[in-house]
Each structure stands twice: as C-alpha cells, then as structure tokens.
Amino acid sequence: MTIIVKAPAKINLVLDATAKRPDGYHDVHMVMTTVDLADRLELTELPSGEIRMNAQHAYVPNDERNLAYKAAAVLKERFNIRSGVEIYLEKHIPVAAGLAGGSSDAAATLRGLNELWKLDLTLEQLAEIGAEVGSDVPFCVMGGTAIATGRGEQLEKLVSPPPCWVVLAKPTIGVSTADVYGALDLTTAERPDVEAMIQAVKAQDFNGICDALGNVLESVTLPMHPEVEQIKAFMTSCGAEGVLMSGSGPTVFALTEHENRAQRLYNGLRGFCNEVYVVRLLGENH
Ligand SMILES: C[C@@](CO)(OP(=O)(O)O)[C@H](O)COP(=O)(O)OP(=O)(O)OC[C@H]1O[C@@H](n2ccc(N)nc2=O)[C@H](O)[C@@H]1O
Numbered sequence: 001m002t003i004i005v006k007a008p009a010k011i012n013l014v015l016d017a018t019a020k021r022p023d024g025y026h027d028v029h030m031v032m033t034t035v036d037l038a039d040r041l042e043l044t045e046l047p048s049g050e051i052r053m054n055a056q057h058a059y060v061p062n063d064e065r066n067l068a069y070k071a072a073a074v075l076k077e078r079f080n081i082r083s084g085v086e087i088y089l090e091k092h093i094p095v096a097a098g099l100a101g102g103s104s105d106a107a108a109t110l111r112g113l114n115e116l117w118k119l120d121l122t123l124e125q126l127a128e129i130g131a132e133v134g135s136d137v138p139f140c141v142m143g144g145t146a147i148a149t150g151r152g153e154q155l156e157k158l159v160s161p162p163p164c165w166v167v168l169a170k171p172t173i174g175v176s177t178a179d180v181y182g183a184l185d186l187t188t189a190e191r192p193d194v195e196a197m198i199q200a201v202k203a204q205d206f207n208g209i210c211d212a213l214g215n216v217l218e219s220v221t222l223p224m225h226p227e228v229e230q231i232k233a234f235m236t237s238c239g240a241e242g243v244l245m246s247g248s249g250p251t252v253f254a255l256t257e258h259e260n261r262a263q264r265l266y267n268g269l270r271g272f273c274n275e276v277y278v279v280r281l282l283g284e285n286h
C-alpha cells in the first residue's frame, strides 16, 4: 500500500527568543503559518521492516540523518511496529532556508504512517512524538497558524491571517539554524512585538500584521549575509506591504494583497535571485 502526503513550508510572521536555556535551546515566542509551497512524499509499506529513504535532492541525506527517516524510526520504535516503509521524497521547498522543509517532511511522514501503519493516533499525539525529531515538527504536524512557545513545540492555535500573496526569495546560501541561534546576543538584538502581531492576526488587520512583522534572528543573519538585506530592500522598493526574513533565514518573504504587485516582485527578484516563489497562505485546514 502507498500513501501520498504533502508537506507545506512555514513562515514565521514574528519570532522572538526570550532566553537561552540550560539544555542549549532558546525559549521562543513566535507566530507561524503555512504557505502553499510543499514537498510531496510517497510512503510505501515494506514487510521487511526496513526504513528506506529516497530523496531526490543533492543536499538532502538519504539515510538516518533525513528528518523524515528519523520520524519513521521514532514512531516504529515507540509502537514496536514490525512493518517498514520506503519514503520517496520529492523536494520543492528550498533546503536550509528557514522554511522548515525537513521538519515538514518529518511531520508529513508521521501523519502518513499513522494511516499506513493504522495507529489511530491524534494530531496532538503525533505532535508530541514530532518534538523528539525537531522543535518545528509539532507545528508542522498541526499546520494552519499558531503561537509557539517553549523551544517551539508548545502550540496555541490562532486564526489564520487574511488571504494575501507571499513572495519568497532565497539567496544562494544555506544557513545553519544552530549557528544562528548560537550567535544570538539577546542583550543587544532588536526584539519584535509578538503581542502586536497576535492582536493584528486576531483582528484580521492586514496592515497591522505587516507593521508587526519582526524576527530577532535577523540580528545575526543579516550582518552575516548582506544579500538578505539587499533582497529586503528590493522588495520594499517594489511596494511590498510587509517584508521579513523567515526563521533563521536566509529566505525573505514579502506580503502583498495585490496580485500585480506580487508579479512585479517576482519578475524583479528573478533578475538576481534563482529561487523565487509566489505562493498563498494556506489558511485553517492544513
Ligand atoms: C528558527 C526556526 C523558527 O521556526 O526555524 P528554521 O529557521 O530552522 O526553519 C526554529 O526555531 C528552528 O527549529 P528546528 O529547525 O526544528 O530546530 P532544531 O532541529 O530543534 O534545533 C537545531 C538547533 O537550533 C538551536 N535551537 C533550536 C530551537 C530553539 N528553540 N532554540 C535553539 O537554540 C539549537 O542549537 C538546536 O540544536
């Protein structure tokens, strides 16, 4: 039996880190939402009990380092499953981009295997298991829009922002999340107003959302990679209503309510950036 699952990317509308923890992680306070740029996974049951990974991408590992593989291994071990799975992964989300591609693949694997291995677990249970694989995996299991705290795994559902266009641009550099958090100096970094974002999303106030966009990790990634700031400046000059780096970067997203503006942003960015996407917010039920 084969099951096909989609793994959508996320963006962080606001991201603050409030403290460095003794376990090496940071406590965060952020609002995340999914967009309609997705990887596609095919999960095929293997009676042999093996987990096999087949990722069609030069920079994505084909072994136990793959987050989708890890998710399958954690689930198999926790529930003592005899069957195995072949995971065929078609990558569309840019890698090491701040868009949670790997985390979303892990989450999609958990959702898919819940069906394939007939486990009948709730999304909450899958999210809890996902936290063993990575901090962003629980959000990716739930999807939609949420406020995340703890190291990112404590979630509170939030209404999704009003529909708009999202233009994503990734410069040709990869960024390590661990390196970015490692270099974060909370005594000097500019901190975003997370409450303002939550209120703007609840009020469905698009301009308020654009005003409240903020990401404490920009204080690390922007000075490291000047091309990120250049993309931000270009997007603003094209009339994007809101512009921000997602997660640890280096992907930058622009929000706009106007299709022609999204198209103008896309055309302009394609001049100096290879990976540019025009997508929509996914809304509630994903
Ligand atoms: C920055 C964010 C924002 O959504 O996303 P990305 O840029 O990765 O997409 C997340 O916090 C990334 O979550 P995720 O990518 O799952 O991180 P993990 O694998 O759990 O952790 C990788 C490393 O990042 C650091 N880390 C991660 C999460 C956190 N709350 N504090 C941290 O300090 C730790 O050094 C950890 O060892």
Ligand SMILES: Nc1ncnc2c1ncn2[C@@H]1O[C@H](COP(=O)(O)OP(=O)(O)O)[C@@H](O)[C@H]1O
Residues within 6 Å of the ligand: 059, 060, 061, 065, 066, 067, 068, 094, 095, 096, 097, 098, 099, 100, 101, 102, 103, 105, 106, 175, 177, 247, 248, 249
């Ligand atoms: N399924 C996967 N997709 C992408 N990258 C993966 C995956 N599994 C493991 N990785 C590794 O994780 C690293 C971070 O990948 P990714 O999840 O795309 O970035 P980010 O955390 O910035 O959103 C990559 O460099 C890659 O080697």
